[in-house]
Amino acid sequence: MALLTHCLGASSWPNLPPNRPLFTVNPHENTGTLLVNASETLSSLNALTCNLAFDLDTSQRAVMLGIQQMAELGQLLVDRALEQVSPSPAS
Template sequence: MKKNAPNSPAPSTSEAVDISRLCEVTEPLVSARLRNPNRPDPVSHVFTIIPNVDTESLLCHACETLASLNVMATDLACEVEGSRRNVMLAIQQLAVLGELLVNRALDNLDPPGGFTETAPNK
């Protein structure tokens, strides 16, 4: 059930997004990016990963990130209804799938119990 906040102001026409203005601003940026795909994107460098991080550490952090996404999506799905709830549950399921894939990759790197497959002796 959706509840309206009692003190939330109604959006005014001055706050409405002007789509034509938005297109004018974003089109040159997108076009420039498409014309020169090797140009570094300043936004993509906000978060960087140091080059010498081992694969197991990367996968562990990815797994923890996906687990956090799972929890956040599940919590949000409990607060919304209808089609938005279905979207949140789909996002949650994709997070779980990603987490399962990363965990399997970790198991492949270091199998549980130290068991490693070897060729049979002849």
């Protein structure tokens, strides 16, 4: 941090309140949209961990597949909640 302050100069740092979040979720977004985005994020995590698992050795692969399974279970829960909030017309 001292090197950054030295290189950028103390005046370059904005006066931000401590612990200000870098990323936020729109507080006005509806629940269905939030659940769809959560489902898509978990789906991406599922695909990434599954692909990575097969580039690892046996012990690391087992850990990665455990993480992949937790992502899949999380996606199932989010998808079920989404069905309850916004049922499809066929339901």
